[in-house]
Amino acid sequence: MGSSPNSKPKIVRGSAGYVLEDVPHLSDYIPELPAYSNPLQDHPAYSVVKQYFVHIDDSVPQKIIANKDSPRGTHFRRAGPRQRVYFEPDEVQAAIVTCGGLCPGLNTVIRELVCGLYHMYGVKKILGISGGYKGFYAHNTIPLTPKTVNDIHKRGGTILGSSRGGHDTTKIVDSIQDRGINQVYIIGGDGTQRGAYRIFEEIRKRGLKVAVVGIPKTIDNDIPVIDKSFGFDTAVEEAQRAINAAHVEAESVENGIGVVKLMGRYSGFIAMYATLASRDVDCCLIPETPFYLEGPGGLFEFAEKRLKENGHMVIVIAEGAGQELVSESIQAMQKQDASGNKLLQDVGLWISQKLKDYFANQKTMGITLKYIDPTYMIRAVPSNASDNVYCTLLAQSAVHGAMAGYTGFTSGLVHGRQTYIPFNRITEGQNTVVITDRMWARLLSSTNQPSFLMAKTVIEEKKEEEEEEEEEAAAASNQ
Numbered sequence: 001m002g003s004s005p006n007s008k009p010k011i012v013r014g015s016a017g018y019v020l021e022d023v024p025h026l027s028d029y030i031p032e033l034p035a036y037s038n039p040l041q042d043h044p045a046y047s048v049v050k051q052y053f054v055h056i057d058d059s060v061p062q063k064i065i066a067n068k069d070s071p072r073g074t075h076f077r078r079a080g081p082r083q084r085v086y087f088e089p090d091e092v093q094a095a096i097v098t099c100g101g102l103c104p105g106l107n108t109v110i111r112e113l114v115c116g117l118y119h120m121y122g123v124k125k126i127l128g129i130s131g132g133y134k135g136f137y138a139h140n141t142i143p144l145t146p147k148t149v150n151d152i153h154k155r156g157g158t159i160l161g162s163s164r165g166g167h168d169t170t171k172i173v174d175s176i177q178d179r180g181i182n183q184v185y186i187i188g189g190d191g192t193q194r195g196a197y198r199i200f201e202e203i204r205k206r207g208l209k210v211a212v213v214g215i216p217k218t219i220d221n222d223i224p225v226i227d228k229s230f231g232f233d234t235a236v237e238e239a240q241r242a243i244n245a246a247h248v249e250a251e252s253v254e255n256g257i258g259v260v261k262l263m264g265r266y267s268g269f270i271a272m273y274a275t276l277a278s279r280d281v282d283c284c285l286i287p288e289t290p291f292y293l294e295g296p297g298g299l300f301e302f303a304e305k306r307l308k309e310n311g312h313m314v315i316v317i318a319e320g321a322g323q324e325l326v327s328e329s330i331q332a333m334q335k336q337d338a339s340g341n342k343l344l345q346d347v348g349l350w351i352s353q354k355l356k357d358y359f360a361n362q363k364t365m366g367i368t369l370k371y372i373d374p375t376y377m378i379r380a381v382p383s384n385a386s387d388n389v390y391c392t393l394l395a396q397s398a399v400h401g402a403m404a405g406y407t408g409f410t411s412g413l414v415h416g417r418q419t420y421i422p423f424n425r426i427t428e429g430q431n432t433v434v435i436t437d438r439m440w441a442r443l444l445s446s447t448n449q450p451s452f453l454m455a456k457t458v459i460e461e462k463k464e465e466e467e468e469e470e471e472e473a474a475a476a477s478n479q
């Protein structure tokens with residue numbers, strides 16, 4: 001992988017604490033770049049739209065809750081078509097690539113990028129890069145037209161293929177340069193956006209007229225700043241089918257327990273939203289909040305109580321939850337995938353076995369436990385209607401931004417508004433469930449499950465106090 005990105009963020013300050021975290025523009029490093037009238041102004045669909053072009057100074061606030069003394073705060077550039085564009089349709093050679101794991105809606109974004117370029121701006125040369133980043137230098141390209149992508153949104157996966165690993169900045173940019181590509185649309189998660197940032201930096205270093213645009217993808221919803229990533233809604237909806245099945249199985253037997261494992265490596269959003277949506281879930285476990293099994297306030301005690309009350313229970317567990325507990329009991333090897341992501345132990349199988357062992361040893365009640373692992377089923381499906389609309393907006397905004405000469409940005413929704421977010425902001429952290437926020441409190445109130453964190457913290461604090469007392473007593477006796 002190349003050296004770390006080092007361009008300075010473009011910050012514009014205004015009155016009353018207004019800050020615009022702006023996105024780079026090709027004209028920042030290419031002098032006297034010619035601009036043209038946007039061809040949309042003559043387009044029959046758009047020419048009649050009142051104020052179709054976005055005002056050059058429009059921006060969207062990152063925080064919308066304010067009080068009378070708050071500074072105006074951070075803003076992002078509003079997405080949409082500009083009056084002036086920096087590419088002539090004939091000169092554009094666009095490329096589209098999909099990287100990382102699958103996600104509902106990938107094909108819809110590809111379709112809408114192709115149709116947006118073609119129908120809105122008259123761009124005819126569009127290439128698909130097959131097999132993720134390494135496809136730039138290791139595979140052939142696929143020509144894309146509105147006809148070839150016409151019904152791909154009805155299929156799950158990505159028609160271009162995807163991969164992890166294989167990001168070689170120099171080779172990728174060499175390939176972009178050799179092929180004469182001047183607009184690159186990169187669809188992928190946090191890792192992919194980091195890779196896109198490096199590509200942008202290298203392109204800028206070489207002074208190339210190439211717009212690099214990211215479209216955020218991940219069902220885990222772990223990309224910061226944006227409201228949510230496309231495909232997330234579909235994944236939550238699909239997860240309902242697994243939870244329903246677990247519930248039906250659990251309530252049909254005496255002391256039935258249904259365990260459902262959902263995706264979420266570091267962020268428990270899918271598990272949290274699937275739980276909130278279902279109302280059949282008794283306990284939701286996510287990576288952000290530690291839990292424990294034994295003793296007062298532990299999972300076993302809660303399970304016993306729920307079974308006594310209701311005769312059945314459903315547990316939803318995110319794949320990244322409780323990994324430290326699993327590693328304690330299984331000699332875990334620290335393995336990584338090709339992109340450097342931590343490979344996880346199967347916490348669903350582990351917790352199922354632990355529950356079975358506990359009730360077998362207790363001999364107080366016999367349980368029947370069914371473990372459902374719909375992991376790949378929730379991400380391999382085509383996107384639902386609302387995600388399809390979302391994918392269209394993201395793709396069209398990306399095209400408008402690239403045509404307007406912006407680069408080094410991710411197209412994203414902030415408080416329901418389309419924006420252009422600089423790569424440095426999108427790659428600076430990970431979006432996780434904040435367990436001190438109201439949403440997690442809502443879930444706890446809905447499931448009425450124990451807040452393991454609080455109980456655990458109490459136990460740990462108590463332990464620390466006892467240890468301190470012991471140390472003090474030992475020190476005193478040594479004096």
Ligand SMILES: Nc1ncnc2c1ncn2[C@@H]1O[C@H](COP(=O)(O)OP(=O)(O)OP(=O)(O)O)[C@@H](O)[C@H]1O
Nearest residue numbers: 100101164165167188189190191192194195218339
């Ligand atoms: N820091 C980085 N710099 C450059 N490239 C990276 C970086 N991290 C990841 N990549 C590349 O980005 C691609 C996708 O990364 P990764 O497998 O982590 O998936 P992702 O984009 O995070 O999506 P998801 O996690 O949702 O599946 C891979 O080809 C990987 O080599």
Ligand SMILES: O=P(O)(O)OC[C@H]1O[C@](O)(CO)[C@@H](O)[C@@H]1O
Nearest residue numbers: 101102218219220263264265337
């Ligand atoms: O098995 P794969 O393809 O590496 O993908 C698994 C990972 O991809 C994701 O769906 C997205 O990062 C994670 O939730 C999951 O851990």
Ligand SMILES: [Mg+2]
Nearest residue numbers: 189190191218
């Ligand atoms: Mg990722």
